[in-house]
Amino acid sequence: MKIAPSILSADFAALGEAVARVEAGGADQLHVDVMDGRFVPNITIGPPVIESIRKRTRLPLDVHLMIVEPERYIETFVRAGADLVTVHAEACPHLNRTLHQIREAGAKAGVALNPSTPPEAIEWVLDDLDLILVMSVNPGFGGQSFIPSSITKVRQIKTLVGTRPVEISVDGGVTRDNACPLAQAGATILVAGSAIFGAHDPAQAVKDLRSASEVLK
Numbered sequence: 486m487k488i489a490p491s492i493l494s495a496d497f498a499a500l501g502e503a504v505a506r507v508e509a510g511g512a513d514q515l516h517v518d519v520m521d522g523r524f525v526p527n528i529t530i531g532p533p534v535i536e537s538i539r540k541r542t543r544l545p546l547d548v549h550l551m552i553v554e555p556e557r558y559i560e561t562f563v564r565a566g567a568d569l570v571t572v573h574a575e576a577c578p579h580l581n582r583t584l585h586q587i588r589e590a591g592a593k594a595g596v597a598l599n600p601s602t603p604p605e606a607i608e609w610v611l612d613d614l615d616l617i618l619v620m621s622v623n624p625g626f627g628g629q630s631f632i633p634s635s636i637t638k639v640r641q642i643k644t645l646v647g648t649r650p651v652e653i654s655v656d657g658g659v660t661r662d663n664a665c666p667l668a669q670a671g672a673t674i675l676v677a678g679s680a681i682f683g684a685h686d687p688a689q690a691v692k693d694l695r696s697a698s699e700v701l702k
Contacts, residue, residue, distance in 0.1 A: 494678030510688030539566030622657030631658030643671025
């Protein structure tokens with residue numbers, strides 16, 4: 486199981502130190518939420534912050550674009566340091582074209598699905614994907630409660646993916662309590678914000694989340 490701390494829950498006044506702590510704890514990548522106040526009801530960060538993070542860590546950066554018209558900004562975010570760019574199926578009327586644009590810019594391509602979006606929405610682009618991000622809360626704010634039906638959705642996506650080398654990531658309300666069921670369902674990456682950066686020791690929280698996901702069934 487890969488653990489991806491979400492910097493949305495970190496202390497932005499000491500972001501470099503927060504990144505260093507989770508990297509020391511064994512985090513596999515960093516999850517960076519970009520919100521525009523239109524696709525979701527919140528505004529977060531842009532390319533300059535990603536450039537700053539890129540200078541402070543060697544961890545892969547998964548930049549999650551919760552924005553309208555993401556195709557307009559893909560090259561900018563890749564230049565800023567994104568290793569993987571995840572767009573929302575709901576925001577991309579020409580999803581296949583957008584995924585190819587991400588790869589042509591030099592990054593891996595991911596697609597996120599809101600809680601009410603069925604897995605079938607990405608059935609015809611599975612061969613163009615590196616990652617599927619299952620939103621287990623309605624996106625826009627950190628600290629929300631996990632939607633239990635997300636576990637069933639992960640299981641359905643795992644069946645759709647089959648033997649393709651596609652990561653299945655889960656974002657929203659991920660904790661030690663649901664880490665194991667998500668792993669059983671087929672998740673390969675757990676994105677966690679509050680559960681890691683809200684802990685007294687974020688480095689240990691990374692280790693604890695991984696351990697919880699690997700409990701023998």
